[in-house]
Amino acid sequence: MSFLATQALTRRFGGLTAVDQVDFRLEPGEIRAVIGPNGAGKTTLVSMICGRVAPSAGRIQFDGADITALPPWQRVARGIVYTFQITSVFRNLSCFDNVALAAQRAVTLGKAPWHPVDQHALTSTVAQALERVELHERSDTPASALPYGHQRLLEVAMSLALKPKLLVLDEPTQGLSEAEIANFCKLVREIAADATILLIEHNMDVVMELAQRITVMNNGAILAEGTPAEITASPAVQQAYLGA
Amino acid sequence: MQGSQHRSLALHGSALAVLFLLQFVLPPYHHSNFTSIMVLAVYGIGYNILIGYTGLLSLGHAMFFAAGLYAAGLGVHYLGLDPVSAFIFGAAATFVFATAVGLVALRTSGVSFMIVTMMFAQACYLLILYFNDVTRGDEGIVLNEAARQIGGLSLIDPTVRYNLALVLFAGALILCLVLIRSRVGRVLVAIRENEERVKMLGYHTFRYKLLALALSGLLSGAAGAAYALMFGYVGATFASIEYSIYALLWVLLGGSGTVLGPLIGALLMFYLVEWTSEVTESYRIVVGAALVLLTLFFPRGILGTLREKRLRWLP
Numbered sequence: 001m002s003f004l005a006t007q008a009l010t011r012r013f014g015g016l017t018a019v020d021q022v023d024f025r026l027e028p029g030e031i032r033a034v035i036g037p038n039g040a041g042k043t044t045l046v047s048m049i050c051g052r053v054a055p056s057a058g059r060i061q062f063d064g065a066d067i068t069a070l071p072p073w074q075r076v077a078r079g080i081v082y083t084f085q086i087t088s089v090f091r092n093l094s095c096f097d098n099v100a101l102a103a104q105r106a107v108t109l110g111k112a113p114w115h116p117v118d119q120h121a122l123t124s125t126v127a128q129a130l131e132r133v134e135l136h137e138r139s140d141t142p143a144s145a146l147p148y149g150h151q152r153l154l155e156v157a158m159s160l161a162l163k164p165k166l167l168v169l170d171e172p173t174q175g176l177s178e179a180e181i182a183n184f185c186k187l188v189r190e191i192a193a194d195a196t197i198l199l200i201e202h203n204m205d206v207v208m209e210l211a212q213r214i215t216v217m218n219n220g221a222i223l224a225e226g227t228p229a230e231i232t233a234s235p236a237v238q239q240a241y242l243g244a
Numbered sequence: 245m246q247g248s249q250h251r252s253l254a255l256h257g258s259a260l261a262v263l264f265l266l267q268f269v270l271p272p273y274h275h276s277n278f279t280s281i282m283v284l285a286v287y288g289i290g291y292n293i294l295i296g297y298t299g300l301l302s303l304g305h306a307m308f309f310a311a312g313l314y315a316a317g318l319g320v321h322y323l324g325l326d327p328v329s330a331f332i333f334g335a336a337a338t339f340v341f342a343t344a345v346g347l348v349a350l351r352t353s354g355v356s357f358m359i360v361t362m363m364f365a366q367a368c369y370l371l372i373l374y375f376n377d378v379t380r381g382d383e384g385i386v387l388n389e390a391a392r393q394i395g396g397l398s399l400i401d402p403t404v405r406y407n408l409a410l411v412l413f414a415g416a417l418i419l420c421l422v423l424i425r426s427r428v429g430r431v432l433v434a435i436r437e438n439e440e441r442v443k444m445l446g447y448h449t450f451r452y453k454l455l456a457l458a459l460s461g462l463l464s465g466a467a468g469a470a471y472a473l474m475f476g477y478v479g480a481t482f483a484s485i486e487y488s489i490y491a492l493l494w495v496l497l498g499g500s501g502t503v504l505g506p507l508i509g510a511l512l513m514f515y516l517v518e519w520t521s522e523v524t525e526s527y528r529i530v531v532g533a534a535l536v537l538l539t540l541f542f543p544r545g546i547l548g549t550l551r552e553k554r555l556r557w558l559p
Contacts, residue, residue, distance in 0.1 A: 052440075071448070072446075097430070101431070
């Protein structure tokens with residue numbers, strides 16, 4: 001069985017079917033990119049996987065269990081972590097406190113709310129997460145004082161502190177400079193060493209460099225799926241999306 | 245971090261010390277005013293936990309103040325409870341009541357939450373008047389002076405009242421400080437900033453909001469119970485929309501999301517209403533104007549503006 005599998009997953013918004021009976025599979029450890037024109041249903045699909053949007057029909061299985069009916073916080077507890085498309089760090093909090101908010105969730109999972117937080121575990125989880133994105137020297141800086149690119153990294157650090165098994169990145173490189181993008185790709189590969197990555201991305205260079213497999217969506221359905229080479233060669237994809 | 249904690253301790257400690265010392269210099273009239281203001285500030289602190297720290301705007305908080313007021317007042321009047329039991333009963337009953345209201349009202353958010361809480365409060369107000377036989381909502385109940393004794397202390401004695409109000413205020417202040425420094429408090433502030441994000445960090449935000457509402461209700465109810473016991477009067481006016489709006493005004497004026505804001509707001513509004521009602525019958529127009537001016541020019545309130553300009557460490 002796959003690590004993540006959806007069966008006939010559907011979401012309708014009024015008369016519009018944003019995602020139409022999608023069967024999507026993901027194997028453990030892979031970096032998968034989902035691409036497609038605007039309105040193809042990419043964000044709706046991953047939102048259903050994370051639990052932000054409830055499916056109209058269909059099922060989702062993750063890590064051997066049916067999670068279709070689980071609320072988002074229980075999915076986070078099982079290891080599905082979503083990184084927002086629009087940077088949504090807590091601007092008034094320092095980098096440390098931002099990550100601590102995530103880490104405190106991770107270190108208290110499954111414990112009663114009045115159970116004291118293991119401060120040592122909390123601090124080291126935060127420090128590790130900040131170090132992985134190379135923000136450990138700016139621990140005390142308020143998030144609002146960081147340049148945009150660093151805010152995105154902080155966002156990733158918050159996700160890492162949750163110890164994801166499946167990390168969903170929604171257009172992570174939007175608004176980053178060339179140099180920042182290169183750095184970001186390196187980071188994603190490092191994260192992929194112990195997590196599966198699902199990436200929605202418009203920047204084709206990033207997709208080609210990172211993804212082992214690519215899923216192309218169009219009009220709420222999966223149009224094609226394969227290795228980057230297969231996707232670039234596919235006439236259907238070229239016609240619908242790449243426009244070549 | 246350490247420095248800001250020390251400064252915060254020093255600030256709140258000296259605020260309490262000033263309130264303690266004021267009782268020796270205030271003339272009797274203001275002495276009694278300050279007693280009410282401290283009790284009302286506890287109500288404000290309760291309200292602030294919800295609006296200032298969790299970002300939930302309730303327009304019906306008078307129902308919690310009145311719940312504590314009536315639970316304690318009717319407890320004394322009908323069941324012959326002593327003041328200490330009546331106070332605990334009032335606060336505990338409001339905690340349960342606020343949790344029940346929260347289970348329904350927190351299914352909504354934003355404007356709908358404002359409307360739902362306001363409807364609940366109006367329903368409470370009308371219920372108090374409807375069961376007039378029991379509540380004497382329209383004319384009110386004056387509590388028996390003999391019943392308002394704790395051991396050898398009489399709640400009619402101004403010094404006793406002042407110091408009990410101070411103890412209650414100090415308790416609320418400490419509870420609020422502890423709450424916002426705790427990990428639960430950090431999650432509440434994060435919900436205020438961006439609830440969607442907090443959900444995706446794995447938090448069951450509904451539970452946190454319910455806890456905030458229950459604690460907010462607990463403090464509001466404790467203030468109501470204390471008010472009934474100290475001033476010996478229980479009436480439906482305390483459940484009216486006016487008292488919901490007052491809490492909002494105190495918090496906005498003093499600074500929403502600041503620990504001392506509700507005290508400063510309650511103090512200024514109390515005297516503003518006091519002075520203007522001497523001059524004119526229509527003092528409510530001043531209350532209204534204050535609300536408009538605040539929203540336009542001082543959206544962060546007094547302490548909120550101070551924090552923004554120079555005192556960034558202010559909790």
